Amino acid sequence: MDTTAFIVTIAGVGLAAFVIWYFFFSARQTASAVSMSGGVQEVAITVKGGYSPDVIEVERGKPVQLSFYRDEENSCSEELLMPDFNVRRDLPAFKTTLVELLPQQAGTFTFTCGMGMLRGNLVVK
Incomplete structure (x- = not known):
């Protein structure tokens, strides 16, 4: 194995480790629903390269109302499955879609x- 192959291999292993850490072990943004009048729990979620929170x-x-605002045109985020x-x-681009459950x-x-x-x-307590 020459020097170039060694460097590429090390960089690939490092990148793979970063991807695994990012998707499985990095801290996630958590939000608790806010109860509004009538006891409905509401949460606003932004869709842009992921869900936030x-x-x-x-x-x-208690009834839940999730407001998904899709802030992108990426085809991956155009559908929500629960x-x-x-x-x-x-989820139309640049619009809010309500999901009630x-x-x-x-x-x-x-x-x-x-x-x-x-x-x-969705963590139900």
């Missing part, structure tokens, strides 16, 4: 883009 905490048995709640919504069970429920690359979690 990507971890949302809500209370079980399979545990049977939700599939198109009533979580009955405690647990962590994943939501993704249509391609499964963007991920977030």
